[in-house]
Amino acid sequence: MQLLDGKLTANTLKDEIAIEVNSIIAKGGKKPHLAAILVGSNGASETYVNAKVKACDKVGFDSTLVRLDANVSEEILLNEVRKINENSAIDGLIVQLPLPKHISESKVTEKIVPEKDVDGFHPINLGRMMLNLPSFLPATPAGILELLERYEIETSGKHCVVIGRSNIVGSPMSVLMARNTKIGNCTVTLTHSRTTNLKEISRTADILIVALGKPEFVTADMVKEGAVIVDVGITRVKSEITKSGWKLKGDVAFDEVAPKCSFITPVPGGVGPMTIASLLKNTLISAKQRK
Ligand code: NAP
Secondary structure: OEEOOHHHHHHHHHHHHHHHHHHHHHOOOOOOEEEEEEEOOOHHHHHHHHHHHHHHHHHOOEEEEEEEOOOOOHHHHHHHHHHHHHOOOOOEEEEOOOOOOOOOHHHHHHHOOHHHOOOOOOHHHHHHHHOOOOOOOOHHHHHHHHHHHHOOOOOOOOEEEEEOOOOOOHHHHHHHHHOOOOOOOOEEEEEOOOOOOHHHHHOOOOEEEEOOOOOOOEOHHHOOOOOEEEEOOOEEEEOOOOOOOEEEEOOEOHHHHHHHOOEEOOOOOOHHHHHHHHHHHHHHHHHHHHO
């Protein structure tokens, strides 16, 4: 078994981005600039946004973090999005999800101009992805593709099973793994909570991508010998041994599954860092397209 080391790979990717930023600046260009909007102070969202801002700093991007109260009206949030859309100094905008219940996530996502939608959630970017046209790919699936590519995982002709059909991970992942591209050309099965024979299906996967948000859901009996396992899940669970009082768990029971597979992502240090690196990559692409 070999680890798909997302932390290491993301650091390599970030170093490559930093080199490009330096070269842009050396030629008199401007630093790429990512803006993030955080509504409320949900612990996990706060952690993710702070990690994104820190990553911007590491690669030499400018960043702006707009914090809004949890009770903010949808109108005020949409107005913040509009202001950033119109701000020519900003190349990419993300609105950290989830949003409070009184705000429509789809309305907010659709308000971001597709050219600055570096999370790749806008219907135009998702539609272009479906058609295999240039677009911002959703950051988590894009990070997984990058990880598979850098570890030279053969995907063509393989059976890829995706567990979870969210708009931000499972559904786009299933489309990307089926596309006629270097990392793609899989036969894909997309499973979800209504799938009746999940274990039978997952046991046939050469590549198993798990994104359902249930800690240690995938056990050894659900996995084929020699499979490649990508664990997207991140759930905070209580811990008596960490200082913070919690730790992160993936959707795969790592200790029992790892010995069975050829490659596996750890949690933490797998898909999470790749998601952030992909977001930076999309922001760099946006900055280059907009100059
Ligand atoms: P989500 O919106 O929470 O949806 C969960 C999906 O799992 C749904 O499609 C649901 O099916 C399916 N599901 C639930 N129970 C199931 C079961 N027993 N069998 C099969 N499928 C089942 O998903 P998400 O936003 O993609 O998040 C999934 C996990 O990934 C979470 O832990 C999240 O924190 C993590 N995540 C990590 C990153 C990262 O960068 N590493 C990024 C995004 C998300 P239905 O559609 O039928 O309800």
